[in-house]
Amino acid sequence: MDADVAVVGLGTMGSMAAWRLSQQTSLRVLGFEQFGLGHAHGSAAGESRLFRAAYHEDPGFVPFLLQARKLWQELSEKSMRELFLPTGTLSIGFGDAPQLENVFASVDHYDLPHEILDSADLARRFPQHKLTGGEIGVLDHLGGGIRPELAVTSALEQAKKNGADLHAHEPVMKIRFEEDGVHLTTERRTYVVGKVIIASGAWTDRLLPELKGLLVIKPLLLTWFTPLRISEFMPAVFPTFIRDTQDFHIFGAPVLDGFSVKISVNDIFDPIESPDSLIRYFDAETVSAIGHRVAELVPGVFPEPVRHTVHLDSYLPERNPIIGNFESTGRGIILAGFSGHGFKLAPVIGDIAARISTDQETGFNLEAFAPSRVLQPTAVPGL
Ligand SMILES: Cc1cc2nc3c(=O)[nH]c(=O)nc-3n(C[C@H](O)[C@H](O)[C@H](O)COP(=O)(O)OP(=O)(O)OC[C@H]3O[C@@H](n4cnc5c(N)ncnc54)[C@H](O)[C@@H]3O)c2cc1C
Structure with missing residues (x-):
């Protein structure tokens, strides 16, 4: 096994997931980013992001926002x-x-x-x-x-400092859920890990084609x-x-x-x-x-x-993301569809993903964000 948990995509959500995972000292954390660490090609660039607690979109987000602010x-x-x-x-x-x-x-x-x-x-x-x-x-x-570029690089820096193994310029091309672990294939090799967090933003449907047309x-x-x-x-x-x-x-x-x-x-x-x-x-x-x-x-x-x-x-529809396990054996966590308002939430989403992937309580009601809203658990490639 190459790691306990791997994060695919080290942009907004993935950087925060890597940071939160890396705080669990005994956990082996791997991260993959298709571009350089802290790049500007995804959703995390542009000098500033707004943080609002009084929420236009839906007051149901407020508990998440209060924790994110901390x-x-x-x-x-x-x-x-x-x-x-x-x-x-x-x-x-x-x-x-x-x-x-x-x-x-x-x-x-x-x-x-x-x-x-x-x-x-x-x-x-x-x-x-x-x-x-x-x-x-x-x-x-x-x-x-919030300063988005600084935030992502700061989270990645903390994750590295805590021992996470982060690979830049190494896109994950395929994810397969096998009996001996989750297989992640890149151009370099196939890595076998316990669980995977997919945080690949606008590129997510390349790894999960079921999301094509939905995302x-x-x-x-x-x-x-x-x-x-x-x-x-x-x-x-x-x-x-x-x-x-x-x-x-x-x-x-x-x-x-x-x-x-x-x-x-x-x-x-x-x-x-x-x-x-x-x-x-x-x-x-x-x-x-x-x-x-x-x-x-x-x-x-x-x-x-x-x-x-x-x-x-x-x-995604209603501008509600999907957050949680999407795979029938509980080894695949997805964070996707943040619909133009996800940055402010990023650290709490990263923390939630870290908790789900290590079988801890999240402390939040995630029903509205269930991946089953858009993904069938049986439709995972590789099963
Ligand atoms: C211009 C703009 C303004 C915004 N304003 C606000 C705001 O004011 N407040 C707010 O809260 N939100 C705002 N948002 C929304 C927020 O920025 C996004 O919802 C959030 O950044 C999405 O994060 P993400 O992790 O899904 O995507 P990203 O940050 O793009 O991360 C995805 C990462 O995955 C990597 N990746 C993809 N595929 C692979 C692969 N196969 N292998 C390895 N790596 C891969 C990508 O390179 C990327 O680094 C704004 C968004 C934009 C674009």
């Missing part, structure tokens, strides 16, 4: 890096929008620290946002920003703008935000590089066939048009984006 702090301390910026997160929208209803349900049900700002308060406290009439704000005091890959565009006055967009005065204004949804983070503020449109692009068909730039006209709409809502920036990047994430 683990972000733990990883920050261990790595001695500021991975989490506690700016708070501002949700802006109309009071009857479903997103804000979920935000209210989250803060009420879990008693989360927050402030509700009516239009006048919002305009006074955060004049960077030009309101279109009647919008309100909820300032989530547990919200903030939808979408491009996500990030745009940065130069503020007219940089001081108005610094972390101390400009919290991370998410804003739903009629048909236009934007989110953003304060200036982190000294000169540009990230303000991006949410999820408006058509799915692509595979990660290989991702085009890493958008045409100048589209980018300019987005910039001009952004500047109508945030007028303190030059309307032309100063830079843009394109990334990808994989989506």
Whole structure:
């Protein structure tokens, strides 16, 4: 046996799973990444990610988010890096929008620290946002920003330090569940391990073809703008935000590089066939048009984006991921379909995967994320 547990894919979720597994000192942990460790080709690049505890998507995520926040702090301390910026997160929208209803349900049900700002308060406290009439704000005091590239490399660094054996530039091509263990085939050789955690993001259907067509890959565009006055967009005065204004949804983070503020449109692009068909730039006209709409809502920036990047994430129905055992003998754990909102959850998901693969209680109700939602346990290749 080459290891007790192997992690396939060392991006967002896989890096965190490797870190959490590596804390169990007697466990032999192997990890495989198709690219270099800390690469920018997957879902974990783009300078910042939003952390929100008052959750637009579904208040059911709040217990996971509260634990994730603790683990972000733990990883920050261990790595001695500021991975989490506690700016708070501002949700802006109309009071009857479903997103804000979920935000209210989250803060009420879990008693989360927050402030509700009516239009006048919002305009006074955060004049960077030009309101279109009647919008309100909820300032989530547990919200903030996460540094994705630093977070992944920090988790991998911790895992290595704790003895995990991490292989870069070694894609796993095939996984087979055999009697003597789980066989992972790479170009170098076949490894035999006790259990496998598959955290291969937008590439997952290459290892599990049953997910083809179910796991939808979408491009996500990030745009940065130069503020007219940089001081108005610094972390101390400009919290991370998410804003739903009629048909236009934007989110953003304060200036982190000294000169540009990230303000991006949410999820408006058509799915692509595979990660290989991702085009890493958008045409100048589209980018300019987005910039001009952004500047109508945030007028303190030059309307032309100063830079843009394109990334990808994989989506599942209802934007709910699958987390858990998918294989009939309990040796295959899948983490997939984080649907544009998984980064903030990553350390708790990694911890859950580590616990499942070592037969420990997770402490969470994972019913809504059961892999059986989309995968038949008998349909595993190699059985
Ligand atoms: C632009 C953008 C903005 C976002 N904003 C937010 C936000 O503000 N807040 C938030 O919470 N979430 C956000 N998300 C979502 C979040 O970033 C993703 O849900 C999350 O990063 C997905 O993680 P993952 O581990 O599934 O994928 P990845 O991070 O891509 O990891 C998958 C890894 O597996 C590797 N791999 C694949 N196949 C193999 C193989 N066969 N062998 C070895 N390695 C393999 C890949 O190379 C990759 O490293 C955003 C996503 C994007 C793209």
